[in-house]
Amino acid sequence: MESAGLIILAVAGVALLGILTRGLSAALAARKQARQLERVNSASAQLKIGLLSSTLERTHADFSIRKRPALWYDVLIARVDQESEDVKSFYLIRQDGESLPLALAGQHLLIEMPAAENRSKQCRCYTLSDHCDNGYWRISVKRNSDSPESVSRWLHDDLGKGDSVRVKGPSGSFFLQTTTNRHVVLLSAGIGITPMLPMLRETLRRPHASLSLFAQFRDVDHMPFAESLLNIAHQFPIVHMRLFLSRFPRGVTGGKDAVIQQGKFAASDVVATLKDPLNADCYLCGPEAWQSELFAALATAGVPESQIHFELFKESEKPVPHNSVVKQQPCSVHFRQSNKLEAFAATYPNLLGFAIKSDIPIDSGCRTGACGSCLVKLVEGKVKYTRRPQFPLKQNEILPCVCVPDGDIVVSLGKFLISVQFCVALHPIFSPKIRIIWFQAFGQLQ
Ligand SMILES: Cc1cc2nc3c(=O)[nH]c(=O)nc-3n(C[C@H](O)[C@H](O)[C@H](O)COP(=O)(O)OP(=O)(O)OC[C@H]3O[C@@H](n4cnc5c(N)ncnc54)[C@H](O)[C@@H]3O)c2cc1C
Numbered sequence: 338m339e340s341a342g343l344i345i346l347a348v349a350g351v352a353l354l355g356i357l358t359r360g361l362s363a364a365l366a367a368r369k370q371a372r373q374l375e376r377v378n379s380a381s382a383q384l385k386i387g388l389l390s391s392t393l394e395r396t397h398a399d400f401s402i403r404k405r406p407a408l409w410y411d412v413l414i415a416r417v418d419q420e421s422e423d424v425k426s427f428y429l430i431r432q433d434g435e436s437l438p439l440a441l442a443g444q445h446l447l448i449e450m451p452a453a454e455n456r457s458k459q460c461r462c463y464t465l466s467d468h469c470d471n472g473y474w475r476i477s478v479k480r481n482s483d484s485p486e487s488v489s490r491w492l493h494d495d496l497g498k499g500d501s502v503r504v505k506g507p508s509g510s511f512f513l514q515t516t517t518n519r520h521v522v523l524l525s526a527g528i529g530i531t532p533m534l535p536m537l538r539e540t541l542r543r544p545h546a547s548l549s550l551f552a553q554f555r556d557v558d559h560m561p562f563a564e565s566l567l568n569i570a571h572q573f574p575i576v577h578m579r580l581f582l583s584r585f586p587r588g589v590t591g592g593k594d595a596v597i598q599q600g601k602f603a604a605s606d607v608v609a610t611l612k613d614p615l616n617a618d619c620y621l622c623g624p625e626a627w628q629s630e631l632f633a634a635l636a637t638a639g640v641p642e643s644q645i646h647f648e649l650f651k652e653s654e655k656p657v658p659h660n661s662v663v664k665q666q667p668c669s670v671h672f673r674q675s676n677k678l679e680a681f682a683a684t685y686p687n688l689l690g691f692a693i694k695s696d697i698p699i700d701s702g703c704r705t706g707a708c709g710s711c712l713v714k715l716v717e718g719k720v721k722y723t724r725r726p727q728f729p730l731k732q733n734e735i736l737p738c739v740c741v742p743d744g745d746i747v748v749s750l751g752k753f754l755i756s757v758q759f760c761v762a763l764h765p766i767f768s769p770k771i772r773i774i775w776f777q778a779f780g781q782l783q
């Protein structure tokens with residue numbers, strides 16, 4: 338009897354300890370989350386300027402950020418701000434209260450909209466529109482469409498403070514070059530302002546910052562971040578800032594030297610401000626045709642092409658082909674992991690659409706060759722690019738969203754390895770560190 342009593346006591350003790358430990362870790366996570374929330378609320382539009390502690394340290398940190406694989410996180414929407422008529426900012430913190438990985442100014446997140454009854458899962462890229470060393474990630478999203486498949490509509494209409502989202506990142510090769518101290522030229526149109534905001538702030542941390550920003554907006558109602566941009570222009574006269582409004586308020590006249598200008602800025606306006614084109618890094622984000630025009634003007638003015646960086650948020654209606662004409666000959670695609678051989682139809686604009694149609698699981702995000710989500714290994718054969726990839730590729734890596742086969746090809750894609758990859762990666766016995774090593778090893782294998 339006595340021993341039975343002892344056993345019951347011991348079991349009860351263990352159970353109580355379990356409850357206490359769980360309660361304690363939940364309380365700790367909640368405390369961490371509360372601290373993060375505090376930071377989110379106090380950080381609003383506060384521009385923290387601190388000189389770089391050491392360029393070497395910074396370079397080292399940037400290099401490790403670039404090398405780090407993008408991982409999935411469950412994040413919580415801690416705050417939502419309406420920035421203009423159709424743009425909202427979402428402040429994200431980690432659900433488990435842990436700190437978020439750092440990002441380079443200009444990088445983006447991949448946001449997953451879960452599958453629902455009559456729609457499939459969708460992923461889209463959103464640039465971090467603020468420094469992430471405040472303990473939160475901020476994305477600023479323009480509501481793009483009313484379609485049920487639209488991720489921007491979902492974020493605007495269906496999500497709010499307290500909701501959770503799955504995100505992957507940060508990643509992307511469009512980021513401020515921090516190892517140089519060249520003059521920085523930021524050029525944006527519309528929602529293309531998002532990568533420019535952290536780049537602007539990061540540049541202002543440099544000891545001898547030299548910087549110009551030309552941003553195009555539709556009108557005052559579609560001018561997100563106007564107040565913080567004007568504050569920066571006022572606070573930092575070294576910034577040559579010009580904000581252009583296609584539709585100017587009636588009765589208002591902007592002087593030649595005013596920050597807010599009427600009309601659209603031309604490539605010649607930008608070129609005219611370049612004192613030393615060889616010593617400039619230019620960053621472009623806006624529609625494709627607009628980017629092409631500016632790219633050509635900057636290159637003609639003498640800015641080395643390697644110093645003109647650009648990011649495309651969406652495909653234009655009429656893609657500007659990288660190879661002047663991509664003629665498609667009949668060929669086959671062998672998806673190695675599924676051991677599936679399919680005839681590639683010329684009607685497919687790219688290999689990604691073809692893989693999806695062939696029921697081959699493949700990730701995607703930007704569909705413009707920017708995010709690297711669809712990256713796979715080409716085992717045999719060649720591909721032709723329909724658009725210049727913006728994501729850096731190693732030998733034998735391809736971006737199916739912007740290429741088509743050039744003859745018969747074998748690609749490392751299919752169901753078998755992907756399901757094995759996720760079974761291993763998600764198995765609870767593996768720590769996050771092991772998972773990272775696994776993903777890196779898998780990347781080499783694919
Ligand atoms: C690197 C990068 C950074 C970006 N940063 C921002 C940002 O900071 N703020 C912002 O507002 N927008 C940003 N975008 C654009 C954003 O990713 C979305 O394209 C935009 O919000 C419209 O998506 P939607 O789902 O609302 O609209 P939809 O109308 O549903 O889709 C718009 C476009 O997405 C493509 N598309 C359609 N179906 C799919 C699919 N299944 N998977 C992938 N693409 C598909 C098509 O090209 C379509 O024209 C960025 C894009 C990229 C590539």
Ligand code: FES
Nearest residue numbers: 702704709711738
């Ligand atoms: S989907 Fe982004 S690079 Fe292909």
